[in-house]
Amino acid sequence: DAKTTQPNSMESNEEEPVHLPCNHSTISGTDYIHWYRQLPSQGPEYVIHGLTSNVNNRMASLAIAEDRKSSTLILHRATLRDAAVYYCIHRHRIIQGAQKLVFGQGTRLTINP
Amino acid sequence: DADVTQTPRNRITKTGKRIMLECSQTKGHDRMYWYRQDPGLGLRLIYYSFDVKDINKGEISDGYSVSRQAQAKFSLSLESAIPNQTALYFCATSDVDQPQHFGDGTRLSIL
Numbered sequence: 101d102a103k104t105t106q107p108n109s110m111e112s113n114e115e116e117p118v119h120l121p122c123n124h125s126t127i128s129g130t131d132y133i134h135w136y137r138q139l140p141s142q143g144p145e146y147v148i149h150g151l152t153s154n155v156n157n158r159m160a161s162l163a164i165a166e167d168r169k170s171s172t173l174i175l176h177r178a179t180l181r182d183a184a185v186y187y188c189i190h191r192h193r194i195i196q197g198a199q200k201l202v203f204g205q206g207t208r209l210t211i212n213p
Numbered sequence: 214d215a216d217v218t219q220t221p222r223n224r225i226t227k228t229g230k231r232i233m234l235e236c237s238q239t240k241g242h243d244r245m246y247w248y249r250q251d252p253g254l255g256l257r258l259i260y261y262s263f264d265v266k267d268i269n270k271g272e273i274s275d276g277y278s279v280s281r282q283a284q285a286k287f288s289l290s291l292e293s294a295i296p297n298q299t300a301l302y303f304c305a306t307s308d309v310d311q312p313q314h315f316g317d318g319t320r321l322s323i324l
Contacts, residue, residue: 141317143316144313146312146314149312200261200271203256203257205253206255
């Protein structure tokens with residue numbers, strides 16, 4: 101399975117933007133890039149996904165490189181509640197309508213007050 | 214109420230025992246998944262199901278079995294538990310080509 105590479109940990113300050121990088125140099129043309137996050141003692145939570153174009157939603161923005169070998173999750177104004185492990189994931193389509201998410205180790209994001 | 218409910222939330226048991234972890238969902242999704250998470254690592258897929266009649270192995274299915282009793286229920290069994298199956302187990306659901314929704318996990322310890 102294709103792998104993603106993320107920094108093990110990052111730190112930022114409250115109310116500042118956070119840019120979480122991810123390398124996925126072996127991604128295939130049809131694999132979506134998904135981001136999930138896992139807060140302490142909870143299951144993973146979907147954040148955002150994209151294929152080729154940059155994407156925005158209420159939680160974050162996703163910037164995808166033109167060659168699709170890397171992407172960046174952007175939290176525009178971090179809060180203490182954003183402290184979590186962030187996973188950058190390939191979504192492989194197993195068969196029509198079903199996904200296989202391949203998780204790496206993720207980036208542990210710490211937010212300082 | 215949670216959309217994806219896992220029971221029990223915590224379980225401690227002994228080597229050789231049969232264990233069943235249960236997952237139920239109120240989201241009406243056809244796709245259900247079981248994952249395992251070891252400390253400091255990401256999740257790994259154990260089994261997945263597209264509907265009641267369809268069960269498929271994931272990347273680490275050895276030592277596990279599943280049952281899809283209904284659209285809303287997907288159970289994971291350890292027929293004879295061993296210590297290296299100590300982990301955090303997550304159930305997830307999804308609609309067609311949509312993001313997955315996870316439960317809060319079952320922490321399983323096998324002594």
